[in-house]
Amino acid sequence: MIKINNIFYQYEGSAAPALSDISMEIHEGEYVALTGSNGCGKTTLIRQLNALVRPDRGTVTIDGLDTADPANHKEIRRLVGMLFQNPDNQIVGMTVEEDIAFGPGNLNLPPQEIRRQVHDILESFGLQSLAGRAPHTLSGGEKRLVSLAGVLIMNPRYIAFDEPTAYLDATGRRRVLAMMKQLHKKGIGIIHITHDAADMADADRLLIMNRGKLIRDGHLRDILCAKQENTGFTLPLPPITELIRHLNRQGWSLTPDIFTVEEAGREIHRLLTRAR
Secondary structure, three states, X not given: XXXXXXXXXXXXXXXXXOEEEEEEEEOOOOEEEEEEOOOOOHHHHHHHHOOOOOOOEEEEEEOOEEOOOHXXXXXXXHHEEEEOOOHHHOOXXXXXXXXXXXXXXXXXXXXXXXXHHHHHHHHHXXXXXXXXXXXXXXXXXXXXXXXXXXXXXXXXXXXXXXXXXXXXXXXXXXXXXXXXXXXXXXXXXXXXXXXXXXXXXXXXXXXXXXXXXXXXXXXHHHXXXXXXXXXXXXXXXXXXXXXXHHHHHOOOOOOOOOOOHHHHHHHHHHHXXXXX
16 A cells, blocks of 8 residues: 655745645555645645655655655656656657657566567557657647556556646547546556546545645545535535536436436436336
């Protein structure tokens, strides 16, 4: 598991800490959504998970490996993959194929094995036609998938996504979210930073941060349905949830705590079928 124990972190020159007194655990295979206002410390927190930054106080351990020990960093960064908000910040190859091969190359695998692994992951992502393309010619959604392929080829146990659907069109957004859902089903732990409640539908837990502190940690539906006053941050409900609640106020009898279009479709179908 990922274990965070009472960590504190402050950027040099900053008047306030970026992270303060945060403790939590994330288990392998768990899907955790992380939200909060801009500047609350979300990105700093996930960067702690693969030792890009280390706490000033407290400890972060990944499957028992302490991020404070530089000798652990290579394995920690294999265990915890990171998808940055801007995929251009982590694409380093001149071609898609070269970029995906970067990680295995750093592990000094034989060239034949690297070629096999790159071929397999290109095929699994449906990216074979992009293998020889220069990354700067790709769409935003394609760049995110290439970045994700470069992380997955390292066989991580956890992947942290920093607003992976930001700036994507509807098609790219659905594709990225579907891929994340598939990874969760395969047992990979997901840490997903997002401001969109609709993107959190598959999460097991929801974490809410405010001013460097973790202010809520619990089941997604419990938090979304509870009153959120006096927490310093209120998460808007998904539009489909607001629609269902509006229909209930108009006399429909629908389950109010619905957070996806698919759930709403099934619920409305159930009601209409029963009414026949």
